[in-house]
Amino acid sequence: MAVRITIANHKGGVAKSTTAMMLADGLALRGHRVLVFDLDPQGMVSRLLLGRSGVASAVRQEKTIGHLLEKLISGKPAQLARYQTPGSDLAELREPNALGRVDVVASDDRTLVVELARLEDALRALASGERLDVLLWRLLEPQLAKHDRNYDVVIFDTPAGTPPLALTALRLSTHVIAPTNLEENSFSTLMVFLRIVLADELGLAGTVRVHVLPTMFLASNPEQVRFLDYIRTSTPEVNAFPRPIPHTVAIHRAEAHPGPGAFRRSREKYDSAISDVQALAEAVEQRIIKR
Numbered sequence: 001m002a003v004r005i006t007i008a009n010h011k012g013g014v015a016k017s018t019t020a021m022m023l024a025d026g027l028a029l030r031g032h033r034v035l036v037f038d039l040d041p042q043g044m045v046s047r048l049l050l051g052r053s054g055v056a057s058a059v060r061q062e063k064t065i066g067h068l069l070e071k072l073i074s075g076k077p078a079q080l081a082r083y084q085t086p087g088s089d090l091a092e093l094r095e096p097n098a099l100g101r102v103d104v105v106a107s108d109d110r111t112l113v114v115e116l117a118r119l120e121d122a123l124r125a126l127a128s129g130e131r132l133d134v135l136l137w138r139l140l141e142p143q144l145a146k147h148d149r150n151y152d153v154v155i156f157d158t159p160a161g162t163p164p165l166a167l168t169a170l171r172l173s174t175h176v177i178a179p180t181n182l183e184e185n186s187f188s189t190l191m192v193f194l195r196i197v198l199a200d201e202l203g204l205a206g207t208v209r210v211h212v213l214p215t216m217f218l219a220s221n222p223e224q225v226r227f228l229d230y231i232r233t234s235t236p237e238v239n240a241f242p243r244p245i246p247h248t249v250a251i252h253r254a255e256a257h258p259g260p261g262a263f264r265r266s267r268e269k270y271d272s273a274i275s276d277v278q279a280l281a282e283a284v285e286q287r288i289i290k291r
């Protein structure tokens, strides 16, 4: 059965989508079959993995997450496989003997926003009283269950602000990776997010395990060093990954997609950050996948 991991944090711009990209590539390089669901109308991880033209082609072919939800909401039959686009620009994953792969259910802004608004209308018409995130979970869970044997890992990239679709991802998952940067106000937002996720009201406390991932770490910044130390040693409840993702030009550059058909070796894409990609994938294997 595929392990399902949601990448989430209430706060924007803390490297959620960057983490999703690095983790998808890193796990696929280690032989895992990865399915990435882009649940953010911004479509960042879709662009990072497929490039702008890849996303445009998914939109043209009506195979984004918004199109999938459109079918499911209107009660029409839908097969998840129809909505997947082979992803990642890594040359290694295109080799005939490659064990791992990345597939993406892409997001584009318009369809997803329109479909979610339509779902809210449908709910009101039904007056079912059901929460939106629960209803979305009911629509997506059977689709994922059918696919469980085709993937080792399913990654959900979610928008900031924890809207219903992000809560749906949490309901679908058994693990949450919460990237956080190392600014003081980020920590208080993170703690609020953890309280929300683990609140009894959502009924998730017993089903998801949270792992905090410090990101954009600058070793030259003494405040960040102190803060990282505090997260590691004084807050066992956040279950932090021991190695932070550093803030580097290499990671920023890896996000420039070379375009369709232009596959890069992983060392070329990630340059000096390849060790961070490998370390992240290994840590997730040890903590989450092998359990």
Ligand SMILES: Nc1ncnc2c1ncn2[C@@H]1O[C@H](COP(=O)(O)OP(=O)(O)OP(=O)(O)O)[C@@H](O)[C@H]1O
Binding pocket: 011, 012, 013, 014, 015, 016, 017, 018, 019, 040, 042, 044, 158, 159, 160, 215, 216, 217, 245, 246, 247, 248, 249, 251, 252, 255
């Ligand atoms: N380790 C890093 N080193 C350098 N730049 C980084 C790193 N991680 C992320 N960034 C940059 O920070 C910005 C925000 O990253 P990203 O889009 O992944 O955040 P996010 O949490 O997904 O944002 P949003 O809340 O909008 O979805 C991007 O421009 C990205 O290139």
Ligand SMILES: [Mg+2]
Binding pocket: 016, 017, 018, 040, 044, 045, 158, 159
């Ligand atoms: Mg994002």
